[in-house]
Amino acid sequence: MRATRSSWVALLAGLCLAGGTWLVLPEPPRPALAHKEPHTSEQLKLFQDLFMEQVGIGDLLFHGDAETERRLGVTLSKTGWACAMCHPYASDTHPAQFPKWQEQMSKFATLRDMINWCIEKPNEGEAIDPDGPAMKALEAYITWSNRNSPLQPGVH
Numbered sequence: 447m448r449a450t451r452s453s454w455v456a457l458l459a460g461l462c463l464a465g466g467t468w469l470v471l472p473e474p475p476r477p478a479l480a481h482k483e484p485h486t487s488e489q490l491k492l493f494q495d496l497f498m499e500q501v502g503i504g505d506l507l508f509h510g511d512a513e514t515e516r517r518l519g520v521t522l523s524k525t526g527w528a529c530a531m532c533h534p535y536a537s538d539t540h541p542a543q544f545p546k547w548q549e550q551m552s553k554f555a556t557l558r559d560m561i562n563w564c565i566e567k568p569n570e571g572e573a574i575d576p577d578g579p580a581m582k583a584l585e586a587y588i589t590w591s592n593r594n595s596p597l598q599p600g601v602h
């Protein structure tokens with residue numbers, strides 16, 4: 447006879463009872479904390495405006511704007527080269543391919559690792575806080591510039 451799901455449950459329950467223990471049922475899940483209401487168009491616009499504000503700051507940083515670097519307390523380059531000189535329109539930055547094995551660092555690296563690598567190596571600048579405002583703005587600009595690129599994580 448093929449064992450059905452209910453016969454297995456009955457067998458399990460029987461074994462538990464025979465052993466003097468009770469089946470302990472898992473606790474019901476706590477209420478989900480995710481949003482249930484769809485966002486309003488005003489909220490969506492606010493999110494987009496915030497994102498584009500960061501893209502704008504990243505654009506300035508990527509093009510070596512000294513005032514923005516000073517305001518955020520970062521030194522992205524000491525060679526006079528800005529990111530955009532080697533990566534015009536954020537070309538060859540491949541945000542959609544991270545994380546991936548990065549030979550230069552001999553490690554499985556994130557986009558932020560690679561941004562800091564470029565700041566320290568070709569630019570001879572000072573590595574920035576991976577969670578700081580300059581990093582988030584650079585990431586926003588790089589991602590926005592590469593929008594519509596196919597997502598190929600892990601690919602070189």
Ligand code: HEC
Binds near residue numbers: 529531543565
């Ligand atoms: C002098 C030229 C030069 C400058 C300036 C430069 N980079 Fe790069 N960048 C490179 C080279 C070379 C690579 C390595 C490409 C490779 O691994 O094939 C690279 C790789 C990268 C990558 C990873 C691409 C990948 O898929 O591996 C990112 C992201 C990046 N640079 C961001 C930046 C940022 C942000 C700046 C400015 C802070 C910057 N780069 C400045 C030359 C430069």
